[in-house]
Amino acid sequence: MTRATPVPDTVTIHVPFRLVKRGGRKEMQLPPGAPQQRKADNTLIKALARAFRWKQMLESGDFTTIAELADRDGIAVSYVTRLLRLTQLGPDIIDAILDGRQGAEVTLARLMEPFPVSWIEQKDAFAVH
Numbered sequence: 001m002t003r004a005t006p007v008p009d010t011v012t013i014h015v016p017f018r019l020v021k022r023g024g025r026k027e028m029q030l031p032p033g034a035p036q037q038r039k040a041d042n043t044l045i046k047a048l049a050r051a052f053r054w055k056q057m058l059e060s061g062d063f064t065t066i067a068e069l070a071d072r073d074g075i076a077v078s079y080v081t082r083l084l085r086l087t088q089l090g091p092d093i094i095d096a097i098l099d100g101r102q103g104a105e106v107t108l109a110r111l112m113e114p115f116p117v118s119w120i121e122q123k124d125a126f127a128v129h
Helices: 042-059 065-071 078-090 093-098 107-113 119-125
Strands: 019-023 027-028
Touching: 042 065, 042 078, 042 107, 065 078, 065 093, 065 107, 078 107
Parallel strands: none
Antiparallel strands: 019 027
């Protein structure tokens, strides 16, 4: 068997994208409408894990106050309090974060700000459907 057409030495592929800074790191941004494979945000996942661990430590009686917990870890009480709010996120939002399906507006900085207590209002605020 012989080939009818010769195989080229090089192949050039053009991929439209741009680099943007996000949270102190560079991220590749594809054009609108391009299918995107999201990856989990490790910063958000670590924050969720820490918040749920702290909640469990408080509920089990290992620590009686948030101040004790913050003092043990050498962290400001206000930071611990804001991070503990993450335990009030709806299960759909937590699942989306763990799967990397959260919207671009769901960042740790945004979640550290006050957000609705109602899970339905949270879904609207964070565009998770």
